[in-house]
Amino acid sequence: RKEVEQDPGPFNVPEGATVAFNCTYSNSASQSFFWYRQDCRKEPKLLMSVYSSGNEDGRFTAQLNRASQYISLLIRDSKLSDSATYLCVVNRDNYQLIWGAGTKLIIKP
């Protein structure tokens, strides 16, 4: 089993729709969780950290479920510019991050 697993997609979603991704992780001792966004041929950029209580940043909401060991990302009112690959990232130990393979999102007009 991979340490971090994501549905690779692609998710084809009409503009304005709501879309959600899940990501599961295997290390129950993980403490840090992040969602990154990677545009084609670009470097990954931090989208948001994921906190135990869940957190929201504009149209983006992240949730953590420790019991089931998954994190989720919800995007509301999707925009064309949201098209990208979304990477789920979980820490392995004090400084190492484990990267999911990414979920590709395509927003269609």
Add this chain to the structure above:
Amino acid sequence: SAVISQKPSRDICQRGTSLTIQCQVDSQVTMMFWYRQQPGQSLTLIATANQGSEATYESGFVIDKFPISRPNLTFSTLTVSNMSPEDSSIYLCSFSDGHGNQPQHFGDGTRLSIL
């Protein structure tokens, strides 16, 4: 947050040659990392660049192939040695602001093609 720059942004190299990639951060950072990303794949950690000591390599990566330097808290280099077509990839450096539960921030990456 600190700004990180990486160069070269891309290169095309001959088989058997070596290339050194540089990564510069505009302020002192605790941790610096080197990753490889194959086309369509996620990031694979090559090594953690430790200031003042030898880098810590991940399974499958060795110092002879990927020597790393980190002479101070703002700069690191990765050399891809004796390159073969299998080394064609994107190489990324990143840093984190401290220990523990900190996210990492990336340079623009180096797109490397080996002929």
